Amino acid sequence: MTADSSSAGDPRRSLELLWGLVPARRRGPRPRLSVEEIAVAAIELADAEGLSALSMRRVADRLKVATMSLYTYVPSKAELIDVMLDRVYGETPKTYAEGAGWRARLEQVARDNWDLYHRHPWMLQVVMHRPVLGPNMIAKFDFELRAVEGEGLADLEMDQVISLISNYVHGAVRSAVEAMQAESRTGLSDAQWWEISGPLLEKVFDPAQFPIAARVGAAAGEAYEAVGDPERAFAFGLERVLDGIEAFIEKRSA
Amino acid sequence: MTADSSSAGDPRRSLELLWGLVPARRRGPRPRLSVEEIAVAAIELADAEGLSALSMRRVADRLKVATMSLYTYVPSKAELIDVMLDRVYGETPKTYAEGAGWRARLEQVARDNWDLYHRHPWMLQVVMHRPVLGPNMIAKFDFELRAVEGEGLADLEMDQVISLISNYVHGAVRSAVEAMQAESRTGLSDAQWWEISGPLLEKVFDPAQFPIAARVGAAAGEAYEAVGDPERAFAFGLERVLDGIEAFIEKRSA
DNA sequence: AGGTAACGCCGCACGTCGTACGATAACGGC
DNA sequence: GCCGTTATCGTACGACGTGCGGCGTTACCT
Structure with a gap:
């Protein structure tokens, strides 16, 4: 536990x-x-x-x-x-699509990691500071850095960009995987869980006190019933992150 | 273990x-x-x-x-x-600075969470899907949503923005905290660890094969010797994320 | 005031875990 | 064929979460 x-x-x-x-x-x-x-x-x-x-x-x-x-x-x-x-x-791809720009490359890095974590969700629970300096880890690091090589960034900035992507993907995949596993872990489907929690919560929770949480919570709850939606949330965040990096690269090369 | x-x-x-x-x-x-x-x-x-x-x-x-x-x-x-x-x-602040815009508010949300995780690193290891529907969690959710209320976003988009911030902070704090704890967990300081790993790695790792990893790895390793640098990396990523959100909000209100 | 039902406290035990230790048996080189 | 090396594995220890049941304390009811 x-x-x-x-x-x-x-x-x-x-x-x-x-x-x-x-x-x-x-x-x-x-x-x-x-x-x-x-x-x-x-x-x-x-x-x-x-x-x-x-x-x-x-x-x-x-x-x-x-x-x-x-x-x-x-x-x-x-x-x-x-x-x-x-x-x-060692499972992640190690080639980029021919002629892809940095943005497409970074997006591939993010999606490859998203896929990798989904195949091996236990990775999320392994503490990874002081990286395992194995051949595959180093190859993966090198490959990911190549996504932003030659765009005018300093070495440290390249590392920071890759960290940013990794951190975001890690966080996003975590919530997605937990959502997928919730049923098998607890023996309760989302519906069953809400059937128990909902009525109890109604007794104690005053929507007037937290109107925004109530409104947005309801909207989000409804939307996430739709299968595959964690993936859309991931894509949404990734676009924002890439936009932010784009602004940075443009400023840097100006 | x-x-x-x-x-x-x-x-x-x-x-x-x-x-x-x-x-x-x-x-x-x-x-x-x-x-x-x-x-x-x-x-x-x-x-x-x-x-x-x-x-x-x-x-x-x-x-x-x-x-x-x-x-x-x-x-x-x-x-x-x-x-x-x-x-x-319940420990996180529940008021924003007077007159702060959404960007300052979101930054505060990010930093409050950064601090909270640092005070209680065990939170990183607790699976949090199906949130604990306690009074403090709901209050926190409501408070965080208020950071982006009234900026022209749909309910679902507000939730996605907060998720994005949370995911990034979670990922960033994870690497920072692990770095801080590495010594006490393993009984080896970073220096001692590298003293052991470095020479061994030199024997097997060919920099010519992964030149970018070698170069950036060295630069990053040097920079992170400086205390407090995980915090700078966090700030760097947060700026990018906020820039990305800014572009989104502008596009949305246009 | 005395009886009793409800309840807090906790000792014991089971099956899980990682792994230290030492006995035994299989093998390669001479 | 012998010897030193090494793989295999049975047993055991101290940790873990927690089910069970006994014991002793308390508040209510009569």
Whole structure:
């Protein structure tokens, strides 16, 4: 129910795992698994049941191996999550449409990330400061920066623009994914939830006291019944963000 | 280490707690605690040690009470988190500076939320779809909407603008807070972390392959050594977002 | 004043988790 | 064939949320 998650692995061990620096065993029984296989199983589990269901025991079960065997390949769960992260970073496209301008490129970056988070919602719960310096993460960072390369921005500004996009997408995808998962997480559909909350709220909530919230809340509630609407809200915000960046780039090159 | 968190309480029970609908006991021993006291203790604990340290046992210890006593006041941990959330929502200011325009008001909303998240970083880990419909949350929503009331936007657009701001702030504060907490979480300062990662990365990472990431990464790394820089990055993004909203409002009223 | 129903408090127990430890067995190189 | 290395995994510990049931306190009713 509660918690941190990390990418808090020992950076030395994580990097060794990520870049394949482990020196290949010579003696002893043949390994039945690989870090790769374990990461794949863990990702499947997390995709299907969420990060809270990701336990070493469950991963081991999936691989038909005893729990403690995993620790031969991976120093702890934290490093396993690092490996999972870098692996899914490898899924995003790494080419832009021919002849696209910076705006189209940035929009692609945003949408690729939107898609990635939707495929792997558990990423939202993993704390990511001190990025996992794996090959895929670096490639992704480089690719995203290329969206705004050569537009007259300073290095730091390029980083800030990409951060802005990432931050927005992260926030937007978070609410969208939570909306999608709300039913399965709570066992209550939106309708059922409102059936319970609505009448109770009516008893205690005075619309006259908060008229704007009442009005807008009703409008938003109605609109979001329509399927796919989080996506429209995402697109709306993205347009604003891109407009803001456009104004900045124009000012910068003037 | 891993997990979901929720605001996944039974909505009926949460609402009763939030609005004080519990019908006041008559018989039996005098209660030694109150939901309020429990929430305060839980918030203190979560502020100090993070959401992963928030356990019923630890909260009970803090109140010098047996663990199971808490369940007299609160049906489960999920509802407790709902109460904690609504309580901290009450902390944000609820008045705008006299005569401020929508842009100044929106900026205040963003900064108030930035501050709130910094005071209570555990909020970042709580899943918030299906908002906790408590009095403070509703008041906050109403207040934030007032920032863009009367600017010619449709109800739905007002909601989208506030969502955009919230999403951006959420994302930005997340990276800033994680940066601040990285040292205490991992026991490694940024310098120590880099001392370990740097040399290892140099062995495997080819700057020629990802020249932009190398260049910008170096520039950003240097800049972020300066304390308080996440705040500047936040301000940068916020300006862009507000510019984007400005363009929208102008187009809308034209 | 005494009885009783309602209620707060809490010890115990179950099944979950990550993972430390040490025994055992499989294998490569000599 | 032997030995050192390494993979596998059973057991155990201390954390977690919380269901259950007993105990003791209190307020109302008679």
